[in-house]
Amino acid sequence: MRITIFGTGYVGLVTGTCLAEVGNDVICVDVDAAKVARLNDGEIPIFEPGLDELVRDNRAAGRLHFTTAAEPAIAHGQMVFIAVGTPPDEDGSADLSHVLTVARSIGQHITRYTVVVNKSTVPVGTADRVRAAISAELLIRGLDVPFDVVSNPEFLKEGDAVKDCLRPDRIILGADSARAIEAIKALYAPFNRNHERLVLMDVRSAELTKYAANAMLATKISFMNEMANIAEHVGADIELVRIGIGSDPRIGYSFIYPGAGYGGSCFPKDVQALERTARAHGYNARVLSAVEAVNVDQKDKLFVLIERHFGGDLAGKTIALWGLAFKPNTDDMREAPSRRLLEQLWAAGAKVRAYDPEARHEAARLYGEHAGLLLCEHPHDALEHADALVIVTEWKEFWSPDFERIKATLKSPVIFDGRNIYEPRTVEAAGIAYYGIGRGRSLLPAHAAARNV
Ligand SMILES: NC(=O)c1ccc[n+]([C@@H]2O[C@H](COP(=O)([O-])OP(=O)(O)OC[C@H]3O[C@@H](n4cnc5c(N)ncnc54)[C@H](O)[C@@H]3O)[C@@H](O)[C@H]2O)c1
Numbered sequence: 001m002r003i004t005i006f007g008t009g010y011v012g013l014v015t016g017t018c019l020a021e022v023g024n025d026v027i028c029v030d031v032d033a034a035k036v037a038r039l040n041d042g043e044i045p046i047f048e049p050g051l052d053e054l055v056r057d058n059r060a061a062g063r064l065h066f067t068t069a070a071e072p073a074i075a076h077g078q079m080v081f082i083a084v085g086t087p088p089d090e091d092g093s094a095d096l097s098h099v100l101t102v103a104r105s106i107g108q109h110i111t112r113y114t115v116v117v118n119k120s121t122v123p124v125g126t127a128d129r130v131r132a133a134i135s136a137e138l139l140i141r142g143l144d145v146p147f148d149v150v151s152n153p154e155f156l157k158e159g160d161a162v163k164d165c166l167r168p169d170r171i172i173l174g175a176d177s178a179r180a181i182e183a184i185k186a187l188y189a190p191f192n193r194n195h196e197r198l199v200l201m202d203v204r205s206a207e208l209t210k211y212a213a214n215a216m217l218a219t220k221i222s223f224m225n226e227m228a229n230i231a232e233h234v235g236a237d238i239e240l241v242r243i244g245i246g247s248d249p250r251i252g253y254s255f256i257y258p259g260a261g262y263g264g265s266c267f268p269k270d271v272q273a274l275e276r277t278a279r280a281h282g283y284n285a286r287v288l289s290a291v292e293a294v295n296v297d298q299k300d301k302l303f304v305l306i307e308r309h310f311g312g313d314l315a316g317k318t319i320a321l322w323g324l325a326f327k328p329n330t331d332d333m334r335e336a337p338s339r340r341l342l343e344q345l346w347a348a349g350a351k352v353r354a355y356d357p358e359a360r361h362e363a364a365r366l367y368g369e370h371a372g373l374l375l376c377e378h379p380h381d382a383l384e385h386a387d388a389l390v391i392v393t394e395w396k397e398f399w400s401p402d403f404e405r406i407k408a409t410l411k412s413p414v415i416f417d418g419r420n421i422y423e424p425r426t427v428e429a430a431g432i433a434y435y436g437i438g439r440g441r442s443l444l445p446a447h448a449a450a451r452n453v
């Protein structure tokens with residue numbers, strides 16, 4: 001099939017590449033000329049495992065193209081995907097300006113039946129606005145070109161995006177036209193071979209399904225962060241509690257890791273946007289407000305622990321940070337807990353030496369000029385002349401460090417473990433003070449309190 005995708009960010013680039021991988025002829029359009037030029041030079045603007053190779057192979061096979069030119073790209077596509085950003089507005093609701101710009105462009109250029117597929121995360125009712133924007137442009141042109149607008153929200157996770165796209169858990173499709181449904185079914189057939197993954201519903205329900213999924217996951221995380229804070233107050237260990245409750249299949253082990261707060265380009269903005277949508281319709285979504293409020297506070301957690309440990313005086317201290325990305329396997333720092341921590345440490349007069357396997361370039365882009373930040377090439381370089389080590393992102397390479405070396409390098413050996421990746425007693429046995437998230441001390445003997453026992 002001939003496919004056009006607007007937006008070459010995480011969603012557009014990965015979707016376009018995976019659709020090309022199964023034989024479609026894909027053109028990706030972006031307004032960012034520099035990004036398009038890099039892609040045409042064979043450079044991938046984001047770090048996403050497996051993507052590099054797939055883009056290279058599909059470009060070489062002539063199935064994947066990048067352009068800034070909307071008109072020929074729209075003429076190319078039997079289906080036109082919208083995968084542009086929907087960032088938060090000043091009041092937290094979703095900014096639809098990029099989506100509606102693409103819709104107008106589609107209306108200005110389509111010449112034959114086209115299925116318009118919205119993949120961006122958008123509030124309920126957006127498909128109607130997209131349809132109206134296309135119709136208005138067709139009216140100006142004096143044309144009556146048939147088209148359908150469907151909602152096909154995306155559920156990929158950064159760091160696993162290629163895998164999620166090639167092997168989706170489910171394909172949500174909100175559509176009210178038999179012709180569009182048949183076209184989408186044919187498009188996704190290669191991703192749907194061993195069992196039916198397509199869940200068909202009306203457009204508004206599909207739009208809400210995306211927000212409901214993210215809000216549910218964010219709720220699990222804020223709930224666990226709240227439990228962690230209670231555990232700390234009452235002297236219990238949240239890691240034992242996590243294992244204890246996860247064993248109930250109704251609860252499950254996934255997405256119940258407490259930590260330094262959820263970040264990324266989706267949860268913070270989508271919880272906020274859904275809460276604002278509810279409010280705009282006269283409903284006060286109290287759970288969502290609490291999820292957001294708990295997360296805002298949780299992002300202060302590491303700073304509070306660090307400040308308390310150093311008696312409220314961080315002036316002149318040097319803090320080593322391991323991890324800057326909002327989670328492992330990505331270079332994305334949007335809404336990352338590291339960003340709040342950096343700002344707080346600098347405001348308190350501390351300097352930071354930071355290491356991240358993939359996000360150093362992004363950190364340099366964001367804070368390159370800041371005198372309080374030294375970006376290090378190796379985790380142990382970050383420890384030199386530092387007073388403390390803080391784990392902000394749980395990259396695999398941080399899981400089994402040389403504690404003896406950490407102790408010997410840090411000025412006053414202490415670890416603040418924002419992801420609970422270490423066993424407190426192991427760290428303390430190496431002569432290093434330890435702070436985790438919700439790790440009130442249990443009275444179990446050391447061997448029984450070890451993780452996963
Ligand atoms: N990042 C994720 O993991 C993820 C997962 C699922 C859904 N989503 C949703 O998908 C959407 C896209 O997210 P993303 O992370 O890929 O965004 P992104 O910011 O990485 O990329 C968006 C791209 O759209 C381009 N763009 C903006 N206006 C354009 C226009 N008029 N024409 C062509 N290109 C245009 C931008 O230049 C940018 O390259 C958002 O609504 C997001 O909430 C994101």
Ligand SMILES: O=c1ccn([C@@H]2O[C@H](COP(=O)(O)OP(=O)(O)O[C@H]3O[C@H](CO)[C@@H](O)[C@H](O)[C@H]3O)[C@@H](O)[C@H]2O)c(=O)[nH]1
Nearest residue numbers: 154155156157158221255256257259262263264266326327
């Ligand atoms: O138990 C957990 C799981 C995650 N997180 C944090 O939650 C944030 C988001 O993580 P994750 O969901 O893995 O990353 P995203 O790439 O933002 O993916 C989410 O947001 C996407 C955009 O909407 C959706 O498509 C995905 O399904 C949804 O998982 C990160 O800061 C994680 O550190 C925790 O604190 N505890």
